[in-house]
Amino acid sequence: MILRTGSTGCRTKIHTDPTLSDRPTTSAGALEVHVWRGCDDGGFHVYNVPATANQTILDVVTWIQRYREPALAYRYACRVGVCGSCAMTVNGRPRWTCRSHVDAVVDGRRIVIEPLRHLPRIKDLVTDLTPFFDKWTDSGGSFEGESTRDDDFASVEPGSKQRQAADAGIECINCAVCYSACDVVGWRPDYQGPAALNRAWTLVNDVRHAKRDEILHKVAASDGCLNCHTHGSCTEFCPVGISPTAAIGGLKRLALRRWLRGARE
Numbered sequence: 001m002i003l004r005t006g007s008t009g010c011r012t013k014i015h016t017d018p019t020l021s022d023r024p025t026t027s028a029g030a031l032e033v034h035v036w037r038g039c040d041d042g043g044f045h046v047y048n049v050p051a052t053a054n055q056t057i058l059d060v061v062t063w064i065q066r067y068r069e070p071a072l073a074y075r076y077a078c079r080v081g082v083c084g085s086c087a088m089t090v091n092g093r094p095r096w097t098c099r100s101h102v103d104a105v106v107d108g109r110r111i112v113i114e115p116l117r118h119l120p121r122i123k124d125l126v127t128d129l130t131p132f133f134d135k136w137t138d139s140g141g142s143f144e145g146e147s148t149r150d151d152d153f154a155s156v157e158p159g160s161k162q163r164q165a166a167d168a169g170i171e172c173i174n175c176a177v178c179y180s181a182c183d184v185v186g187w188r189p190d191y192q193g194p195a196a197l198n199r200a201w202t203l204v205n206d207v208r209h210a211k212r213d214e215i216l217h218k219v220a221a222s223d224g225c226l227n228c229h230t231h232g233s234c235t236e237f238c239p240v241g242i243s244p245t246a247a248i249g250g251l252k253r254l255a256l257r258r259w260l261r262g263a264r265e
């Protein structure tokens with residue numbers, strides 16, 4: 001065992017039994033899997049994993065943890081694309097690993113698996129999502145209704161423009177894939193980022209939400225939507241087909257209108 005201390009302060013025990021890992025050769029039918037171990041100052045360990053039919057990246061990681069490296073840290077819950085907890089960087093691209101089949105995302109037999117970018121590393125493939133969710137608060141991402149329990153259910157017309165705009169972004173699973181894909185988050189760590197701004201867009205379009213104007217104030221701040229360069233990586237990689245780029249474009253338009261209104265008053 002090696003004890004390492006990462007620059008983020010985490011202390012990680014890394015299993016280095018050479019009979020189990022660190023073998024870069026690949027036998028026929030095996031995948032050569034490079035997995036990040038440790039914190040910021042860690043490194044890649046190489047594992048040979050049997051290739052099987054319909055194998056996902058999460059299956060590969062789980063096989064390594066079960067049969068080669070019990071101390072390997074990674075995160076998942078549902079395995080069916082709902083909880084959003086299994087995202088990792090696979091051959092340089094952020095992906096939900098439980099729904100990413102090896103055959104579909106890897107060219108050849110070499111797989112490189114790392115934690116998501118732009119988030120503090122806790123250990124191995126696990127990142128700290130605290131900054132990601134803090135930004136939901138920064139952009140006003142909590143619903144607050146105006147009705148009381150004595151009021152009747154709110155009726156929102158399914159075909160209304162606002163309802164459709166909210167629907168387009170509402171199925172976010174909070175996986176942070178878009179956040180990891182966004183270069184602006186890397187350049188400017190305080191940028192609220194695509195997921196929080198997409199959430200803000202759904203609430204701005206939710207006619208039951210009491211603080212829609214406050215959201216526009218928050219997303220127009222210096223760390224908000226105006227930082228987006230509209231290059232679309234968030235939309236390209238979002239596994240559930242949401243377009244944070246479009247949501248941010250909508251926020252920019254509404255924030256500008258709000259500002260012009262204020263300037264005229």
Ligand code: SF4
Pocket residue numbers: 181182183184185193194227228229230231232233234235244245248
């Ligand atoms: S479109 Fe905006 S939020 Fe999306 S990846 Fe590009 S800069 Fe980031």
Ligand code: SF4
Pocket residue numbers: 171172173174175176177178179194195198237238239240241242244
């Ligand atoms: S917008 Fe898409 S990529 Fe971003 S957190 Fe939500 S589901 Fe994940």
Ligand code: FES
Pocket residue numbers: 076077078079080081082083084085086087096097098099
């Ligand atoms: S494990 Fe839940 S989305 Fe992948």
